[in-house]
Amino acid sequence: MTLDECFELGFIVKPHGLKGQLVTQLDVDDAATYDKLKTVYLALPAAPARLTAYQVERVNPQGGLRVLLKLRGIERIEEAEPLRGGKLWLPLSELPKLEGTQFYFHDVIGFQVIDATEGPLGVVENFYELPQQDVLAMRYKGQEVLLPVVDELVSHADMAARQLFVNMPEGLLDIYLNPGAHKNPNAD
Structure with missing residues (x-):
């Protein structure tokens, strides 16, 4: 084993x-x-x-x-x-069998991430278990993007189509693609 x-x-x-x-x-x-x-x-x-x-x-x-x-x-x-x-x-x-649209993290590695607004984004690469919450990691336009795994953001998985449906928060992808454009003015 x-x-x-x-x-x-x-x-x-x-x-x-x-x-x-x-x-x-x-x-x-x-x-x-x-x-x-x-x-x-x-x-x-x-x-x-x-x-x-x-x-x-x-x-x-x-x-x-x-x-x-x-x-x-x-x-x-x-x-x-x-x-x-x-x-x-x-x-x-x-592992216990899951009901409905539930899934285990390891089951959706390699699935296509489909956003409700933007459509196909990337592929699920990993999940990280952080102290605050679990996050999904995917590659989007060459950048690793992390998405909190919460019901409001991760909708469901289509196991047959190998797709994971999400609702990306507005502006999250921009933060990863243009990190310098989103500096906190109060940080200095």
């Missing part, structure tokens, strides 16, 4: 108790979707690209997106401590 075949489920916050349980923070919409995990893949901070499979013995919800995780073979705090900060991964095939 490689990272390209997986999605990040969350990370290990710290050991819990003396018998090898782990406090984990999930990076998902609903932690209950994963309460029957059988296997997780773990990448430690010292080797972030190397995945090791672990059988899951128990998942105990702790509220919100925190869960206590018990992995087979991790029986003592001394065995759990080195896992602190490790990232938990699952195969892409285990």
